[in-house]
Amino acid sequence: MPSHSEHAEVIVVGGGPVGALAALQLAQAGRQVLLLEARARDEIVADTRAVALSWHSQQQLAAAGAWSAALPATFIDRVHVSQQGCFGRTLIQREDLQLPHLGVVVDYPLLLASLQRALEHSGVQLRWQSRVQAVQSLSQYASVQLSSPQGSSTRLTARLVVLAEGGTLAEQLPGIRRLQHDYQQCALLAQLSTEQAPQGIAYERFADDGPLALLPHGDGFMLVWTRSAADAAALQQADEATVLAALQAAVGERHGRLLALGARSSFPLVLRQLNRVVSGRVVMIGNAAQTLHPVAAQGLNLGIRDAGGLLAALADARDPGAATVLAHYAVSRQRDSRAVVGFTHGLIKLFEQQPPLLKGLRGMGMNALDLLPPLRRKFAEHLVFGVSA
Numbered sequence: 001m002p003s004h005s006e007h008a009e010v011i012v013v014g015g016g017p018v019g020a021l022a023a024l025q026l027a028q029a030g031r032q033v034l035l036l037e038a039r040a041r042d043e044i045v046a047d048t049r050a051v052a053l054s055w056h057s058q059q060q061l062a063a064a065g066a067w068s069a070a071l072p073a074t075f076i077d078r079v080h081v082s083q084q085g086c087f088g089r090t091l092i093q094r095e096d097l098q099l100p101h102l103g104v105v106v107d108y109p110l111l112l113a114s115l116q117r118a119l120e121h122s123g124v125q126l127r128w129q130s131r132v133q134a135v136q137s138l139s140q141y142a143s144v145q146l147s148s149p150q151g152s153s154t155r156l157t158a159r160l161v162v163l164a165e166g167g168t169l170a171e172q173l174p175g176i177r178r179l180q181h182d183y184q185q186c187a188l189l190a191q192l193s194t195e196q197a198p199q200g201i202a203y204e205r206f207a208d209d210g211p212l213a214l215l216p217h218g219d220g221f222m223l224v225w226t227r228s229a230a231d232a233a234a235l236q237q238a239d240e241a242t243v244l245a246a247l248q249a250a251v252g253e254r255h256g257r258l259l260a261l262g263a264r265s266s267f268p269l270v271l272r273q274l275n276r277v278v279s280g281r282v283v284m285i286g287n288a289a290q291t292l293h294p295v296a297a298q299g300l301n302l303g304i305r306d307a308g309g310l311l312a313a314l315a316d317a318r319d320p321g322a323a324t325v326l327a328h329y330a331v332s333r334q335r336d337s338r339a340v341v342g343f344t345h346g347l348i349k350l351f352e353q354q355p356p357l358l359k360g361l362r363g364m365g366m367n368a369l370d371l372l373p374p375l376r377r378k379f380a381e382h383l384v385f386g387v388s389a
């Protein structure tokens with residue numbers, strides 16, 4: 001089998017939204033970047049996710065040339081948070097932060113396509129159908145071993161390797177351990193038509209059988225319903241009327257009648273987090289560093305801030321893989337990452353129990369947030385901009 005070797009200044013492994021954005025940003029900052037992506041260039045990405053991006057994330061994508069007004073996206077102007085069967089609610093509005101909108105919802109494949117278009121005019125060297133099998137860090141450079149569909153094996157070296165492949169390779173590196181919690185839950189996704197158009201509102205509803213989000217998506221909503229793995233499988237098989245009735249009971253009548261449900265799909269949910277995001281000349285960002293429950297719609301937003309943090313840490317660095325540079329990156333991202341992982345996991349734990357007293361306390365908490373504008377603004381600020389170091 002043929003094998004050859006090449007060198008780049010920075011290698012980014014994984015052309016998902018986080019890796020693609022990081023590659024674009026680093027190339028714009030004058031770095032010589034090689035992006036390695038496992039899928040083929042023209043492969044149709046069959047992923048039913050629609051992701052809610054904060055206003056800040058959208059700005060980062062726009063600055064990198066990967067967001068255009070032509071991209072089909074739906075604005076979020078308000079987020080309504082409530083729980084089933086109990087008083088109390090919080091309404092976060094764009095006016096709280098004086099922003100044009102709080103965020104946007106976009107289909108994951110459309111976001112990838114937009115990033116791909118930007119990459120193709122960016123100077124980033126792209127290698128599709130390049131699945132990295134192994135990664136290693138040495139004192140002067142790091143290396144990756146990749147395989148092509150033809151069976152050839154190539155070793156590439158770089159001053160810095162950025163792992164953004166969603167979380168399969170980091171554990172090969174010294175000192176890296178992955179902490180994992182399986183929620184034993186799945187997210188059930190489907191397009192939902194309702195009597196009233198969404199008009200910019202997103203719902204976060206802590207229903208008795210699991211939290212659900214309704215994200216404004218075109219004329220209707222994208223449903224993200226967290227259920228036990230067994231429930232999700234049953235709901236995927238059940239007829240539409242049965243699912244709509246269960247959903248209507250969980251959501252209530254606040255948005256009128258639920259009319260129709262599109263094709264359903266389901267994603268298993270786990271929390272994964274690394275003990276460290278740097279090993280030698282290799283850094284992990286996005287899902288490769290932390291994979292979250294989607295309840296608070298924070299995973300990609302956090303990954304986008306990872307990419308921004310890396311760009312900032314590397315500014316003016318002669319050697320992008322130098323230990324001091326990467327240590328600075330790791331420290332700069334610790335607070336945001338820990339806060340968002342803790343908040344997301346805490347939400348699941350807080351709302352999974354249903355004793356009436358706890359429900360009442362949660363309701364009071366939501367009302368307090370709603371009635372105290374400075375607190376609500378701070379909370380909204382963290383959701384949109386993250387937690388600064």
Ligand SMILES: Cc1cc2nc3c(=O)[nH]c(=O)nc-3n(C[C@H](O)[C@H](O)[C@H](O)COP(=O)(O)OP(=O)(O)OC[C@H]3O[C@@H](n4cnc5c(N)ncnc54)[C@H](O)[C@@H]3O)c2cc1C
Binds near residue numbers: 017288299
């Ligand atoms: C149901 C659901 C709903 C969600 N909703 C939201 C939301 O509303 N808002 C939000 O912020 N987040 C949301 N998330 C989280 C979000 O989808 C992820 O955080 C985001 O996709 C992470 O991006 P990434 O680029 O780090 O990884 P990925 O999206 O996993 O991309 C990894 C890329 O690496 C490539 N790859 C993998 N292995 C290799 C390899 N060995 N070599 C080369 N390439 C490789 C893959 O082909 C892929 O292109 C949701 C997640 C789920 C499951």
